[in-house]
Amino acid sequence: MEKTIAVLAGDGIGPEVMAQALRVLKHVTERNGQTFRTVEALIGGAAFEVHGKHFPEETREICERSDAILFGSVGGPVAELHLEKWKDCEVNALLGIRKTFRFNANFRPVKVFPELMHICPLREEVVNRGVDILFIRELNGDLYFGEKKRFERDGMRVATDLAEYSEEQVRSVAHTAFQAARKRRNKVTSVDKANVLHTSKLWREVVREVAKEYPDVVLEDMLVDNCAMQIIRNPSQFDVILTTNMFGDILSDAGAVLPGSLGLLASASLNADGFGLYEPPGGSAQDIAGKGVANPIAQILSVAMMLRFSFSLIEEAERIEQAVGKALLGGARTGDIAAPGDPVIGTVEMTDSILSHL
Numbered sequence: 001m002e003k004t005i006a007v008l009a010g011d012g013i014g015p016e017v018m019a020q021a022l023r024v025l026k027h028v029t030e031r032n033g034q035t036f037r038t039v040e041a042l043i044g045g046a047a048f049e050v051h052g053k054h055f056p057e058e059t060r061e062i063c064e065r066s067d068a069i070l071f072g073s074v075g076g077p078v079a080e081l082h083l084e085k086w087k088d089c090e091v092n093a094l095l096g097i098r099k100t101f102r103f104n105a106n107f108r109p110v111k112v113f114p115e116l117m118h119i120c121p122l123r124e125e126v127v128n129r130g131v132d133i134l135f136i137r138e139l140n141g142d143l144y145f146g147e148k149k150r151f152e153r154d155g156m157r158v159a160t161d162l163a164e165y166s167e168e169q170v171r172s173v174a175h176t177a178f179q180a181a182r183k184r185r186n187k188v189t190s191v192d193k194a195n196v197l198h199t200s201k202l203w204r205e206v207v208r209e210v211a212k213e214y215p216d217v218v219l220e221d222m223l224v225d226n227c228a229m230q231i232i233r234n235p236s237q238f239d240v241i242l243t244t245n246m247f248g249d250i251l252s253d254a255g256a257v258l259p260g261s262l263g264l265l266a267s268a269s270l271n272a273d274g275f276g277l278y279e280p281p282g283g284s285a286q287d288i289a290g291k292g293v294a295n296p297i298a299q300i301l302s303v304a305m306m307l308r309f310s311f312s313l314i315e316e317a318e319r320i321e322q323a324v325g326k327a328l329l330g331g332a333r334t335g336d337i338a339a340p341g342d343p344v345i346g347t348v349e350m351t352d353s354i355l356s357h358l
């Protein structure tokens with residue numbers, strides 16, 4: 001049966017890299033006879049120009065009628081973020097869509113490609129042991145969604161954000177993490193601050209309860225401050241890192257620098273029904289938008305994640321990932337991943353190279 005994908009390219013480099021990702025999707029799925037209907041919809045600044053909103057009704061309805069969402073990126077140039085078109089663009093578009101579809105788990109795989117060791121900020125002997133981490137971040141609770149207050153006390157400005165987790169929220173994302181670990185190397189590192197925070201004590205308690213249902217998966221607890229150090233010192237020790245909304249926001253960005261460019265990373269946000277949104281975790285990269293130089297790999301790997309998670313097309317996902325690896329091995333380099341002296345190619349040529357290996 002034909003499946004529908006909502007395509008939300010967004011702003012900046014979004015439309016450029018999305019066009020290339022759709023070329024790869026078409027190539028892979030046409031070969032196996034699977035057809036997808038892609039329906040484009042506006043999001044971010046592009047939507048604001050037409051509808052006066054960053055996440056308009058029309059876009060929400062298209063997403064609701066789809067089987068998955070392929071997302072580019074949103075947001076304006078950093079110097080223009082005060083303008084009405086761009087103000088709160090990321091919050092309105094991204095948090096709006098996350099809330100609407102109750103995405104509760106964010107997946108961010110981080111791998112260091114051996115052929116791109118030169119752009120990894122860590123020493124070669126640290127990376128040589130292999131870096132292949134899956135960050136799973138809870139998305140619905142914590143400081144982001146608790147009560148927010150701003151008030152005056154004794155003539156001073158005071159602000160508070162309430163951090164809250166229910167056992168159900170923790171249990172749900174914990175199951176997601178253990179199931180993901182079973183398809184990988186059977187290890188979950190659950191990251192919290194249980195020596196200080198009540199939410200973390202509950203988090204640890206519930207994760208341990210869930211772990212009993214997965215005796216084949218090793219569970220390790222780690223404090224967030226230690227984890228931040230370990231990601232830099234010895235990233236090879238990790239398989240799945242499961243953590244809260246706030247800690248996940250920060251730790252997954254620390255992990256994101258390991259491959260060397262934001263242009264190499266894909267991510268997925270899933271809800272309890274398995275409905276998913278797939279996107280590069282980087283932004284709209286307005287500094288390079290419109291120049292045809294953006295790295296399309298993050299968007300192309302987001303297509304691979306979508307085929308794997310939303311459509312169970314595992315073989316097709318692997319073919320895309322392998323083709324990306326082969327293109328890199330063959331020396332294909334956009335500016336963000338080039339070593340000094342490397343010949344540099346553009347967005348379209350990088351995709352051509354990936355397609356030639358499919």
Ligand code: NAD
Binds near residue numbers: 263264294
């Ligand atoms: P950014 O992630 O857009 O860019 C950071 C740096 O990484 C830039 O130098 C950029 O050129 C580079 N980069 C990112 N993706 C690349 C790619 N595919 N190929 C080559 N280089 C790439 O962050 P920023 O510049 O701080 O923010 C720009 C806008 O993006 C802001 O409006 C911000 O709010 C928004 N933003 C959106 C998202 C999202 O849509 N998920 C995430 C982060 C930031």
